[in-house]
Amino acid sequence: MLRLGDILPEGQLCTVDDVRAEAEPIISFSQDWDFAISDTLITQWIKDASLRLEVLTSRDFLPRRAIEWYNGNDGTVLTVRRYPILKVHGCRIWGGRHFLVWEFPPDKIIYDYQGYTPEDYQAAELLVRSEVGALEITLGLLEWFTPLRMKPPLFIWNRRWLQGIQNIEIDYTAGYGKPDPNDQTGNNFLPAPPYDIRRATTLLTCLQVAHYAAAAGGGVISRTLGDRSENYGAMGPWTSLVQRWRMELYGDGRTLGLLDRLRKIVTY
Numbered sequence: 001m002l003r004l005g006d007i008l009p010e011g012q013l014c015t016v017d018d019v020r021a022e023a024e025p026i027i028s029f030s031q032d033w034d035f036a037i038s039d040t041l042i043t044q045w046i047k048d049a050s051l052r053l054e055v056l057t058s059r060d061f062l063p064r065r066a067i068e069w070y071n072g073n074d075g076t077v078l079t080v081r082r083y084p085i086l087k088v089h090g091c092r093i094w095g096g097r098h099f100l101v102w103e104f105p106p107d108k109i110i111y112d113y114q115g116y117t118p119e120d121y122q123a124a125e126l127l128v129r130s131e132v133g134a135l136e137i138t139l140g141l142l143e144w145f146t147p148l149r150m151k152p153p154l155f156i157w158n159r160r161w162l163q164g165i166q167n168i169e170i171d172y173t174a175g176y177g178k179p180d181p182n183d184q185t186g187n188n189f190l191p192a193p194p195y196d197i198r199r200a201t202t203l204l205t206c207l208q209v210a211h212y213a214a215a216a217g218g219g220v221i222s223r224t225l226g227d228r229s230e231n232y233g234a235m236g237p238w239t240s241l242v243q244r245w246r247m248e249l250y251g252d253g254r255t256l257g258l259l260d261r262l263r264k265i266v267t268y
Contacts, residue, residue, distance in 0.1 A: 009043070011047045011050060011062060012043070012046045012047055012050055012201075013046070013049075013050040013053065013061055013062070013176065013193050013197055013198060013201040014046055014049075014050075014198045014199075014201040014202045014205065015046075016039050016042045016043060016046070018198065018201075018202045019042050019045075019046065019202055019205045019206060019209065020042070022202055022203070022206050023205075023206040023209045023210070025238060025241065026206075026209055026210055026213050026238050026241070027209065027213075029213065029238070030213050030216065035213075035216040037209060037212070037213070041212075042205065042209070045205045045208045045209065046201065046205050048205075048208070049201050049204035049205040049208065050062060050201055052204055053197070053200055053201050053204060053259075053262075056259050056263070057259060057262040057263045058263060059262065059263075060082050060174070060175060061175060061176055061193060061197055062175045062176070063086055063173055063174065063175030063176070064082075064173065064174070064175055065087075065089065065171070065172070065173040066082075066171075066172070067090075067169065067170070067171045068080065068081060068169075068170050068172075069166040069167075069168065069169055069170075070161075070166070070168040070170065071164065071165050071166060071167070071168070072093065072160075072161040072162045072163045072164040072165075072167050072168050073161050073163070074160050074161065074162070074163040075160060075161060076136055076137045076138075076159070076160055076161070077134050077135070077136045077137075077161075078134065078135045078136075078161045078168060079132070079133055079134050079135075080133045080134070080135065080170060080172065080174070081133070082133060082172075082174035082175065083130070083131065083132060083133025083174055084130045084131050084133065084174060084175070084176065084191045085111075085128050085129075085130045085133055085135075085172055085173075085174045086130070086172075086173045086174055086175065087172060087173045088104075088109050088126070088128055088135070088170070088171070088172045089106075089171040089172060089173070090103070090104075090106075090169070090170070090171035091103070091104045091109070091126060091135065091168075091169070091170050091171070091172075092104075092168070092169040093161065093162050093167065093168055093169075094162075094164070094167040094168070094169065095162060095164070095167070096167075101162055104125050104126045105125070108123070108124055108125040108126065109124065109125070109126045109128060110124040110126070110127055110128065111127075111128045111130055112127065112128065112129050112130060112131075113130050113131075121138060124138050125137070125138060125139045126138065130191075131191070133174065135170070137159050137160065137161065139159045176191050176192065176193040176197070196258055196261060196262055197262065199248075199258060200249060200258040200259060200262060203245045203248060203249050203258070204249070206245055207242065207245055207246070207249075210238055210241070210242050210245075213238075
Protein backbone atom coordinates (compact mmCIF):
# COMPACT_ATOMS: atom_id res chain seq x y z
CA MET A 1 0.00 0.00 0.00
CA LEU A 2 1.10 3.56 -0.69
CA ARG A 3 2.39 5.39 2.34
CA LEU A 4 2.63 9.13 2.89
CA GLY A 5 5.76 10.34 1.16
CA ASP A 6 5.98 7.48 -1.34
CA ILE A 7 6.65 8.51 -4.94
CA LEU A 8 3.84 7.70 -7.37
CA PRO A 9 4.52 6.36 -10.85
CA GLU A 10 4.06 8.94 -13.60
CA GLY A 11 0.44 9.59 -14.55
CA GLN A 12 -0.98 7.71 -11.56
CA LEU A 13 -2.77 8.85 -8.41
CA CYS A 14 -2.63 5.42 -6.76
CA THR A 15 -0.59 2.25 -7.18
CA VAL A 16 -1.18 -1.28 -8.45
CA ASP A 17 -0.83 -2.54 -4.86
CA ASP A 18 -3.67 -0.22 -3.76
CA VAL A 19 -5.99 -1.73 -6.37
CA ARG A 20 -4.94 -5.32 -5.75
CA ALA A 21 -5.56 -4.96 -2.02
CA GLU A 22 -9.03 -3.43 -2.48
CA ALA A 23 -10.20 -5.68 -5.34
CA GLU A 24 -8.56 -8.88 -4.09
CA PRO A 25 -11.79 -10.99 -4.19
CA ILE A 26 -12.38 -10.11 -7.85
CA ILE A 27 -8.76 -10.61 -8.88
CA SER A 28 -8.65 -14.00 -7.16
CA PHE A 29 -11.90 -14.98 -8.88
CA SER A 30 -10.45 -13.99 -12.26
CA GLN A 31 -7.46 -16.28 -11.74
CA ASP A 32 -9.77 -19.22 -10.99
CA TRP A 33 -11.58 -18.56 -14.29
CA ASP A 34 -8.32 -18.39 -16.26
CA PHE A 35 -8.44 -14.69 -17.19
CA ALA A 36 -5.84 -13.35 -14.77
CA ILE A 37 -5.71 -9.56 -14.46
CA SER A 38 -2.12 -8.41 -15.03
CA ASP A 39 -0.29 -5.48 -13.45
CA THR A 40 0.05 -3.94 -16.91
CA LEU A 41 -3.72 -3.90 -17.32
CA ILE A 42 -4.25 -2.46 -13.85
CA THR A 43 -1.66 0.25 -14.53
CA GLN A 44 -3.52 1.36 -17.63
CA TRP A 45 -6.81 1.43 -15.72
CA ILE A 46 -5.18 3.53 -12.98
CA LYS A 47 -4.01 6.10 -15.53
CA ASP A 48 -7.50 6.20 -17.04
CA ALA A 49 -9.07 6.54 -13.57
CA SER A 50 -6.64 9.35 -12.66
CA LEU A 51 -7.77 11.36 -15.68
CA ARG A 52 -11.42 10.49 -15.06
CA LEU A 53 -11.15 11.76 -11.48
CA GLU A 54 -10.02 15.14 -12.79
CA VAL A 55 -13.04 15.28 -15.12
CA LEU A 56 -15.49 14.26 -12.38
CA THR A 57 -14.16 16.84 -9.91
CA SER A 58 -13.22 19.67 -12.34
CA ARG A 59 -9.76 19.80 -10.78
CA ASP A 60 -6.18 19.12 -11.86
CA PHE A 61 -4.29 16.57 -9.77
CA LEU A 62 -1.63 15.33 -12.18
CA PRO A 63 1.41 17.56 -12.81
CA ARG A 64 0.86 20.13 -15.56
CA ARG A 65 2.63 23.29 -16.61
CA ALA A 66 0.54 26.33 -17.52
CA ILE A 67 0.69 30.13 -17.69
CA GLU A 68 -2.10 31.73 -15.66
CA TRP A 69 -3.13 35.34 -15.02
CA TYR A 70 -4.35 36.70 -11.69
CA ASN A 71 -5.67 39.95 -10.30
CA GLY A 72 -3.20 41.84 -8.15
CA ASN A 73 -4.52 42.11 -4.59
CA ASP A 74 -2.18 44.76 -3.14
CA GLY A 75 -0.95 42.18 -0.62
CA THR A 76 2.25 40.21 -0.21
CA VAL A 77 0.61 36.76 -0.66
CA LEU A 78 -1.10 35.48 -3.79
CA THR A 79 -2.89 32.11 -3.94
CA VAL A 80 -2.85 30.23 -7.26
CA ARG A 81 -5.53 27.87 -8.59
CA ARG A 82 -3.52 24.64 -8.55
CA TYR A 83 -1.40 22.98 -5.89
CA PRO A 84 0.95 21.64 -4.72
CA ILE A 85 3.34 23.83 -6.68
CA LEU A 86 6.25 21.83 -8.09
CA LYS A 87 8.08 24.61 -9.89
CA VAL A 88 7.66 28.31 -10.68
CA HIS A 89 9.18 28.86 -14.12
CA GLY A 90 8.43 32.57 -14.29
CA CYS A 91 6.54 35.29 -12.45
CA ARG A 92 5.88 38.83 -13.64
CA ILE A 93 3.95 41.83 -12.31
CA TRP A 94 2.56 44.14 -14.97
CA GLY A 95 1.50 47.75 -14.49
CA GLY A 96 -0.16 47.92 -17.86
CA ARG A 97 -0.33 46.12 -21.17
CA HIS A 98 3.29 46.92 -22.07
CA PHE A 99 4.73 48.09 -18.75
CA LEU A 100 6.57 45.44 -16.77
CA VAL A 101 6.89 46.41 -13.11
CA TRP A 102 8.82 43.42 -11.80
CA GLU A 103 10.09 40.01 -12.91
CA PHE A 104 11.37 37.60 -10.26
CA PRO A 105 14.73 36.04 -11.20
CA PRO A 106 14.74 32.20 -10.97
CA ASP A 107 17.67 32.26 -8.54
CA LYS A 108 15.68 34.51 -6.19
CA ILE A 109 12.74 32.07 -5.87
CA ILE A 110 12.89 29.63 -2.96
CA TYR A 111 10.58 26.77 -1.93
CA ASP A 112 9.39 25.95 1.55
CA TYR A 113 9.88 22.19 1.07
CA GLN A 114 13.60 22.59 0.44
CA GLY A 115 14.44 23.94 3.85
CA TYR A 116 16.07 27.35 3.86
CA THR A 117 18.25 29.40 6.20
CA PRO A 118 17.58 32.95 7.36
CA GLU A 119 20.29 34.02 4.94
CA ASP A 120 18.46 32.34 2.05
CA TYR A 121 15.23 34.06 3.05
CA GLN A 122 16.91 37.46 3.23
CA ALA A 123 18.41 37.01 -0.25
CA ALA A 124 15.18 35.71 -1.83
CA GLU A 125 12.47 37.75 -3.51
CA LEU A 126 9.69 35.14 -3.75
CA LEU A 127 8.81 32.33 -1.33
CA VAL A 128 6.76 29.45 -2.77
CA ARG A 129 4.53 27.74 -0.21
CA SER A 130 4.03 24.60 -2.25
CA GLU A 131 1.42 22.60 -0.35
CA VAL A 132 -1.10 25.46 -0.14
CA GLY A 133 -0.37 26.99 -3.54
CA ALA A 134 0.71 30.42 -2.24
CA LEU A 135 3.36 32.83 -3.49
CA GLU A 136 4.76 35.27 -0.95
CA ILE A 137 6.81 38.31 -1.87
CA THR A 138 9.74 38.64 0.52
CA LEU A 139 12.37 40.78 -1.22
CA GLY A 140 14.70 40.24 1.68
CA LEU A 141 14.72 42.80 4.45
CA LEU A 142 14.33 45.84 2.21
CA GLU A 143 11.09 47.76 2.28
CA TRP A 144 11.29 49.51 -1.07
CA PHE A 145 12.53 48.54 -4.53
CA THR A 146 12.56 50.33 -7.84
CA PRO A 147 10.76 48.73 -10.83
CA LEU A 148 13.03 46.64 -13.06
CA ARG A 149 15.97 47.84 -10.94
CA MET A 150 16.01 50.96 -13.08
CA LYS A 151 18.05 54.07 -12.30
CA PRO A 152 16.60 56.60 -11.93
CA PRO A 153 13.32 54.92 -10.92
CA LEU A 154 10.07 55.85 -12.61
CA PHE A 155 8.20 55.27 -9.36
CA ILE A 156 8.58 53.40 -6.11
CA TRP A 157 7.06 49.90 -5.82
CA ASN A 158 6.10 48.74 -2.32
CA ARG A 159 6.90 45.00 -2.79
CA ARG A 160 3.27 43.91 -3.14
CA TRP A 161 1.18 42.22 -5.80
CA LEU A 162 0.32 45.45 -7.59
CA GLN A 163 -3.43 46.11 -7.55
CA GLY A 164 -4.88 45.41 -10.97
CA ILE A 165 -7.01 43.16 -13.16
CA GLN A 166 -5.27 40.16 -14.73
CA ASN A 167 -1.90 41.84 -14.31
CA ILE A 168 0.00 39.01 -12.60
CA GLU A 169 1.55 36.45 -14.97
CA ILE A 170 2.62 33.13 -13.42
CA ASP A 171 4.20 30.24 -15.33
CA TYR A 172 4.26 27.20 -13.07
CA THR A 173 3.92 23.43 -12.77
CA ALA A 174 1.61 21.99 -10.11
CA GLY A 175 0.20 18.59 -9.22
CA TYR A 176 0.91 15.38 -7.35
CA GLY A 177 3.87 13.66 -8.96
CA LYS A 178 7.11 14.32 -10.75
CA PRO A 179 8.07 17.78 -12.02
CA ASP A 180 9.71 18.39 -15.39
CA PRO A 181 12.28 15.55 -15.81
CA ASN A 182 14.54 17.96 -17.74
CA ASP A 183 14.73 20.32 -14.77
CA GLN A 184 18.31 20.32 -13.48
CA THR A 185 17.83 22.87 -10.69
CA GLY A 186 17.30 20.26 -7.97
CA ASN A 187 13.73 21.36 -7.23
CA ASN A 188 12.46 17.79 -7.20
CA PHE A 189 9.45 18.00 -4.92
CA LEU A 190 7.51 14.73 -5.19
CA PRO A 191 4.33 14.97 -3.10
CA ALA A 192 2.04 12.02 -2.54
CA PRO A 193 -1.67 12.82 -2.96
CA PRO A 194 -3.92 13.11 0.11
CA TYR A 195 -5.91 10.07 1.19
CA ASP A 196 -9.19 11.15 -0.47
CA ILE A 197 -7.58 11.57 -3.89
CA ARG A 198 -5.73 8.27 -3.68
CA ARG A 199 -8.78 6.44 -2.38
CA ALA A 200 -11.10 7.83 -5.07
CA THR A 201 -8.66 6.81 -7.81
CA THR A 202 -8.38 3.34 -6.33
CA LEU A 203 -12.16 2.87 -6.25
CA LEU A 204 -12.63 4.15 -9.80
CA THR A 205 -10.02 1.63 -10.92
CA CYS A 206 -11.66 -1.16 -8.92
CA LEU A 207 -14.96 -0.49 -10.70
CA GLN A 208 -13.14 -0.99 -14.00
CA VAL A 209 -11.69 -4.25 -12.66
CA ALA A 210 -15.19 -5.42 -11.73
CA HIS A 211 -16.66 -4.58 -15.16
CA TYR A 212 -13.80 -6.35 -16.90
CA ALA A 213 -14.14 -9.45 -14.73
CA ALA A 214 -17.92 -9.56 -15.26
CA ALA A 215 -17.47 -9.42 -19.03
CA ALA A 216 -14.50 -11.79 -19.19
CA GLY A 217 -16.17 -14.25 -16.83
CA GLY A 218 -18.97 -14.86 -19.29
CA GLY A 219 -21.57 -12.87 -17.39
CA VAL A 220 -21.92 -15.24 -14.42
CA ILE A 221 -24.98 -13.93 -12.58
CA SER A 222 -25.96 -16.95 -10.48
CA ARG A 223 -24.79 -20.29 -9.21
CA THR A 224 -26.37 -23.42 -7.75
CA LEU A 225 -24.89 -25.42 -4.87
CA GLY A 226 -27.00 -28.52 -4.32
CA ASP A 227 -30.48 -27.32 -3.42
CA ARG A 228 -29.30 -23.75 -2.91
CA SER A 229 -29.34 -21.11 -5.65
CA GLU A 230 -27.74 -17.64 -5.50
CA ASN A 231 -28.51 -14.74 -7.86
CA TYR A 232 -25.80 -12.12 -8.17
CA GLY A 233 -27.10 -9.59 -10.68
CA ALA A 234 -25.25 -8.04 -13.61
CA MET A 235 -21.95 -7.66 -11.73
CA GLY A 236 -21.72 -11.30 -10.74
CA PRO A 237 -20.79 -12.51 -7.26
CA TRP A 238 -19.26 -9.16 -6.26
CA THR A 239 -22.40 -7.03 -6.71
CA SER A 240 -22.47 -5.98 -3.05
CA LEU A 241 -18.79 -5.00 -3.20
CA VAL A 242 -19.39 -2.82 -6.26
CA GLN A 243 -22.37 -1.20 -4.56
CA ARG A 244 -20.21 -0.33 -1.55
CA TRP A 245 -17.57 1.23 -3.78
CA ARG A 246 -20.18 3.29 -5.62
CA MET A 247 -21.67 4.45 -2.32
CA GLU A 248 -18.28 5.60 -1.09
CA LEU A 249 -17.57 7.42 -4.35
CA TYR A 250 -20.92 9.01 -5.14
CA GLY A 251 -22.73 9.10 -1.78
CA ASP A 252 -26.37 8.21 -1.27
CA GLY A 253 -28.15 11.56 -1.30
CA ARG A 254 -27.85 11.93 2.45
CA THR A 255 -24.09 11.74 2.81
CA LEU A 256 -21.42 13.17 0.52
CA GLY A 257 -19.24 10.79 -1.45
CA LEU A 258 -15.54 11.19 -2.12
CA LEU A 259 -16.21 12.88 -5.46
CA ASP A 260 -18.46 15.49 -3.85
CA ARG A 261 -15.80 16.33 -1.29
CA LEU A 262 -13.13 16.68 -3.97
CA ARG A 263 -15.25 18.53 -6.51
CA LYS A 264 -14.18 22.07 -7.29
CA ILE A 265 -16.52 24.74 -5.95
CA VAL A 266 -17.06 27.40 -8.61
CA THR A 267 -18.37 30.83 -7.66
CA TYR A 268 -19.54 33.49 -10.09
